[in-house]
Amino acid sequence: VVGIAKIALLIEYEGTSYCGFQIQKGVPTIQGELENTVLKVTGKAVRLHGAGRTDAGVHASGQVATFETQSALSPSTFVKALNFHLPTDIAIKDACQVKANFDARRDALSREYRYTILNRPVLLPLSRRFACFVPRKLNINVMCEACEVLVGEHDFASFTNSEGKAKHTVRTILGIKLGEKGDFVVSDVSANAFLPQQVRRTVGCLVKIGLGEMEIEELFRMIILAGIETTKPIAPAHGLCLMKVNYSNIGFEK
Amino acid sequence: VVGIAKIALLIEYEGTSYCGFQIQKGVPTIQGELENTVLKVTGKAVRLHGAGRTDAGVHASGQVATFETQSALSPSTFVKALNFHLPTDIAIKDACQVKANFDARRDALSREYRYTILNRPVLLPLSRRFACFVPRKLNINVMCEACEVLVGEHDFASFTNSEGKAKHTVRTILGIKLGEKGDFVVSDVSANAFLPQQVRRTVGCLVKIGLGEMEIEELFRMIILAGIETTKPIAPAHGLCLMKVNYSNIGFEK
Numbered sequence: 001v002v003g004i005a006k007i008a009l010l011i012e013y014e015g016t017s018y019c020g021f022q023i024q025k026g027v028p029t030i031q032g033e034l035e036n037t038v039l040k041v042t043g044k045a046v047r048l049h050g051a052g053r054t055d056a057g058v059h060a061s062g063q064v065a066t067f068e069t070q071s072a073l074s075p076s077t078f079v080k081a082l083n084f085h086l087p088t089d090i091a092i093k094d095a096c097q098v099k100a101n102f103d104a105r106r107d108a109l110s111r112e113y114r115y116t117i118l119n120r121p122v123l124l125p126l127s128r129r130f131a132c133f134v135p136r137k138l139n140i141n142v143m144c145e146a147c148e149v150l151v152g153e154h155d156f157a158s159f160t161n162s163e164g165k166a167k168h169t170v171r172t173i174l175g176i177k178l179g180e181k182g183d184f185v186v187s188d189v190s191a192n193a194f195l196p197q198q199v200r201r202t203v204g205c206l207v208k209i210g211l212g213e214m215e216i217e218e219l220f221r222m223i224i225l226a227g228i229e230t231t232k233p234i235a236p237a238h239g240l241c242l243m244k245v246n247y248s249n250i251g252f253e254k
Numbered sequence: 255v256v257g258i259a260k261i262a263l264l265i266e267y268e269g270t271s272y273c274g275f276q277i278q279k280g281v282p283t284i285q286g287e288l289e290n291t292v293l294k295v296t297g298k299a300v301r302l303h304g305a306g307r308t309d310a311g312v313h314a315s316g317q318v319a320t321f322e323t324q325s326a327l328s329p330s331t332f333v334k335a336l337n338f339h340l341p342t343d344i345a346i347k348d349a350c351q352v353k354a355n356f357d358a359r360r361d362a363l364s365r366e367y368r369y370t371i372l373n374r375p376v377l378l379p380l381s382r383r384f385a386c387f388v389p390r391k392l393n394i395n396v397m398c399e400a401c402e403v404l405v406g407e408h409d410f411a412s413f414t415n416s417e418g419k420a421k422h423t424v425r426t427i428l429g430i431k432l433g434e435k436g437d438f439v440v441s442d443v444s445a446n447a448f449l450p451q452q453v454r455r456t457v458g459c460l461v462k463i464g465l466g467e468m469e470i471e472e473l474f475r476m477i478i479l480a481g482i483e484t485t486k487p488i489a490p491a492h493g494l495c496l497m498k499v500n501y502s503n504i505g506f507e508k
């Protein structure tokens with residue numbers, strides 16, 4: 001009997017050309033590309049399990065996903081072999097073997113996302129794939145105040161598209177750091193877990209608040225009403241990047 | 255008689271899809287796109303004069319170029335009208351009217367370029383268009399030492415491709431700042447003016463020095479021999495970006 005190894009991959013991708021992480025028939029997806037590539041390398045079809053499903057157009061510099069294989073290739077050989085076959089907009093940054101019961105989604109202690117806004121009058125070519133363009137000047141102080149409202153354990157049902165789907169909509173936002181970096185407004189959000197579209201809908205509200213089109217009080221209302229209200233601005237996908245998934249017990253180099 | 259105004263443009267572009275700044279028949283160039291776009295907006299063919307000619311694949315976030323026009327459009331209207339027609343990889347950040355004798359190239363007091371290197375074992379998708387990939391670990395301290403050799407007024411004939419073309423090959427490097435930012439090694443070089451390919455050839459040497467494949471003494475030799483020697487490593491175009499052209503008398507907002 002050949003042993004089965006579970007391999008965890010640390011993955012970076014530019015989401016521009018993909019219909020999201022999750023595999024779907026007939027359209028390009030990150031999971032689809034990765035599963036095809038593992039098949040090329042090992043000769044066996046695999047099912048990949050990701051830490052989180054990023055939306056169409058969302059990027060990642062630290063997605064994590066696992067697959068099981070009977071191949072005897074070492075993790076570092078997998079890195080080289082997979083990168084050799086992958087398209088230039090997907091890369092394996094690192095790989096390691098994990099225990100058979102490791103679950104990339106359930107074992108994650110927390111996730112970190114970054115949302116980048118270009119805040120100047122003219123859309124700039126060099127950041128157009130990675131930053132959402134907001135030409136009118138944002139009020140950063142008021143946005144930072146709004147962030148404080150969101151930190152902590154709350155029912156975030158008003159910040160997702162999945163009413164009726166997600167049974168439990170309570171999540172804990174561990175921190176939101178928002179600040180200016182030159183022409184950019186960068187927002188780093190970490191939570192134990194996120195609801196679908198939660199970061200984009202959070203940033204959608206923050207931008208409205210920064211433009212003076214929404215009051216901070218509205219955020220309290222959205223949290224208290226927990227999904228009953230339907231006013232839900234959403235920020236575009238291409239400004240979002242999954243930066244890191246944290247585990248207690250995984251051996252990536254970085 | 256209608257007055258002729260000279261308009262200066264502050265331009266950002268991603269050079270990936272272009273055969274450089276300078277107009278050439280039958281291939282896409284930044285100058286060609288800009289001249290076509292001014293023609294669309296004003297109905298008149300113009301000649302654009304840039305501060306510097308960037309190579310094929312080189313980016314810019316602060317290129318400057320001028321054109322003369324009889325159009326009565328204000329500079330801010332030019333910004334909007336040109337951006338409306340330009341492809342997404344070229345944008346006008348700002349425009350202002352300048353004196354008739356203003357010369358974007360000759361009046362420049364100094365230029366600032368940034369060269370970005372991704373220095374980690376695996377090529378990453380999110381930076382692949384803007385950073386040159388060097389998988390082996392660079393010795394930053396030795397590279398910084400090497401930078402000091404280059405600062406000042408020297409004959410940089412060994413750092414250009416234009417022997418016989420450029421009569422005067424003495425330039426003054428005002429400063430080189432080189433440092434690590436996460437996985438990146440970023441090098442900011444400013445000079446009164448640069449010879450063709452000077453930054454790419456300088457970084458080509460710095461990378462060889464950082465890899466232990468060239469001695470710092472070789473830089474002294476290249477400066478002293480001033481073009482007689484032919485060992486000239488060159489760093490790829492896509493890591494380079496023209497950041498800023500400095501003038502004493504131009505009214506861009508930023």
